[in-house]
Amino acid sequence: MRGSKEDAVDYKFSNGDEDQQFDDDGKLKNWSFSLNESGTVWTASAHIITSIIGTGVLSLAWGTAQLGWAGGLVTLVTFSFITYYTSNLLADCYRFPDPVTGKRNHSYMEEVRANLGRVNCIACGIVQYANLSGMVIGYTISASISMVAVHKSNCFHTKGHSASCKFSNNPYMIGLGIFEIFLSQIPNFHKLTYLSTIAAIMSFGYSSIGIGLALARIISGKGGSTTLTGVEVGLDVTVADKVWRTCRALGDIAFTYSFSAVLVEIQDTLKSEPPENKVMKKANAISVFTTTTFYMMCGTLGYAAFGNDAPGNMLTGFGFYEPFWLVDLANIFIVIHLAGAYQVFTQPVYLLIESSAQKKWPNSMFVNSEYPIKIGNKTVLSLNLLRLTARTMFVVLATTLAMAMPFFNDFLALLGSIGFWPLTVYFPVEMHIAQRKIKRRSMKWCMLQLLNFLCLLVSLAAAAGSIQGVSQGLRTSKPFQYKV
Template sequence: MAREMQKNSMFIEQDPEAYNGSTGKNLDDDGRAKRTGTWLTASAHIITSVIGSGVLSLAWSIAQLGWVAGPAVLMAFSFITYFTSTLLADCYRSPDPVTGKRNYTYMDVVRANLGGRKVQLCGLAQYVNLVGISIGYTITSSISMVAVKRSNCFHKNGHDVKCHTSNYPFMIIFAGIQILLSQIPNFHKLSWLSIIAAIMSFAYSSIGLGLSVAKAAGGGHVRTTLTGVTVGVDVSAQEKVWRTFRAIGDIAFAYAYSTVLVEIQASDDDSVISIGLHEACMHVYNLHDTLKSSPPENKVMKRASLLGVSTTTLFYVLCGCVGYAAFGNDAPGNFLTGFGFYEPFWLIDLANVCIAIHLVGAYQVFCQPVFGFVEKKCKKKWPESKFITGEYAIDVPFCGAYYINSFRLVWRTAYVIVTAVIAMTFPFFNEFLGLLGAASFWPLTVYFPIEMYIAQAKLPKFSFTWTWLKILSWACLIVSIVAAAGSIQGLIQDLKTYKPFSSDQ
């Protein structure tokens, strides 16, 4: 029989008192459990965080930019990402980067160093990006599920058969799965999803790279150029410009690990790491939360960021450049679902299944903070409402008690449905990735880290360091604007020619 419960089940607070039985030697200087992470474990988590579905569009991006600009843009984003991560490493503690008070979320860091309306702007940028990623993952997962069905159709009937399949039923299936998973009240119970998602991410990325290497080594004739797609041959001059902008946005999305809100918690056993997520305004600097305080976390984090970003960049350059060498200027927007490969069909199916499984978990990683934010605000505003705060325990055979909250059930279901409907309206992989990358890159990866560092270091206005940091910030803003413009133009063009029952987008 159901019984009414009053409980806060959204997050497990990291309170010093929560560590019952801990002694002083087992606690860090802030009263939390002793941190055991090292630069090696932090590097591994950075690599896991960065490599994701953005890798699928890199061959197309290099095809738009060419052999010169393509790798150069990849390296530029790599450098900027690493550089701003080092600024965040110094801002993790404030006011002093070594002995100052720890800040456990991105908004806490912004609040400690900048304050005012910039804290709200940070939250707005984070949450808008989270909603956008939920929509993008719905699109990508449905395309991958369709690709499995089409791959088998091509294998059975030949490569010249159309094998058109609507994305809509697969978006509905994905949304149905997410509605069920979204009802899990405590995000820490989803840590197994994050682990599976990380494994799947490496699996499909490696399969795509391997297939590209095999295709390039096969010696088929493809046309590649120093400047990418050729004006007058592949595209018009206007389309070349717009595609270049979109390619920049796609690459920005691939490097947007500053918006991958990851909390890494070292368990009691140093050899076990739980990957989870705590609040929406976390940043990669949260990796500090597992790092030992000696040597100083900012130095360890800088070393970890260098190794993590360097390894990821090498992997991205391989995927992008080998993919371009394999497909040339005709590289598909998604090299696993655009059918640059047809055989072995079972391996392509496996890769797309990995993508779908990865995004099932990744969707929850990104939407749970949105759920938590709304539910926490509503509980604070209407603390007496049984609809919002009341929880009911239902005994599930073999699984124990499961807690149901009426507001959580309605709100989370509505969120998943709305994101699925928007995804059905804009089911375009490259354009949506580019728009997400453009929207999140400047504010979250560049602007806030630079502004916080300037404030913490108390750099004088118009000093040399202040000036070139401002120039870098403004230059990245311009890059984000043109990338967003290219993606929006692409969305408009695709909507004009969109056929709902085709999966060729």
């Protein structure tokens, strides 16, 4: 049964428009953390591209080098099709029981609870929020590496190529954390549209620079040695290293397609007309096609440029010297993009914390009161004490953890392996089976379970490889003392 206005708690809204306080399910729309359903296919695409094109795109040259021309291209295309297919399944489960006329599910957990029950809902929540928090840690690490790269490049340019230019990541992580504390006061996805659009443009910017530099390297005849199967056993690596690297490469590529963790929350921003699932499918198609095109160019041209010696971050392979200004620009683009993507991935976490607090303490001024900051008669910002303290504590914790474990490729692979199978494949497939009442052991049921099983194997292999890589990193570097 849908809720009613009479059942909702009476809150004061800054716009004073009582008709806008409730969505089409009669659910209270407290703008401090709920979503205003006014998004379009383009705003959804911007949010998806911001979340999907991360710095993982810069590791695709390394991933292709481990898998070779054959394995790299097949893996990229396969993951893109799987992600697109299962994302559409997830979009159809947004309303329950009917994809068009059913009741809205405002989060991934609500969607799983409606279709699969409480136990699966709890499991989904653990995986989803661990993955989102891990993404934030990974983005903090990646952004600091790019900031250090700019500092290092300018150091070499000023003091000469023989200068000792090594810098700690920690000040940059702290600086980013302080900046994110301010950005974290943006209340919800709807208010993130401009930030997501800027971040999406930045992602295209640094990807294009990487592609351009790789192409220039190939044309100049400085391309690396490539093979059909990637790094060669006996020549480049041992058999064991080849296996571990292959597993980590699968995790890296899986990571580059990870946006299911925020898909439902993005869909919750869409208007009711036309139906949200149809709009979301269009956004999925636009985003996956666009990103796969860039991924293919980054992976193939990066591999052709560096060969089997491709670095974990493609931009670092071009050195810190000339054209230093162009590499600096790409790294600045990365930092701007990650600052926006950070907020996209943390919004569901903030929503969980704040909505849970509101349910538990519905009459608390600390939880519910808004304090508008005005310029003239216009409200430019509304502060909430819970939002200020909880989000600040989250950013501080994420920054501290990032400083304690500053690994790049292996950490990306671990995040990809943790989040890819359950969030991108398992829950969408199982909800689709439940929603459409697909009979056990029917042809479609068997094919869906085969997809489930194969993706589980990929995730397990990627997790094993990334854990091995992280353990090596722990032996070779000290927490809080990482320098590049």
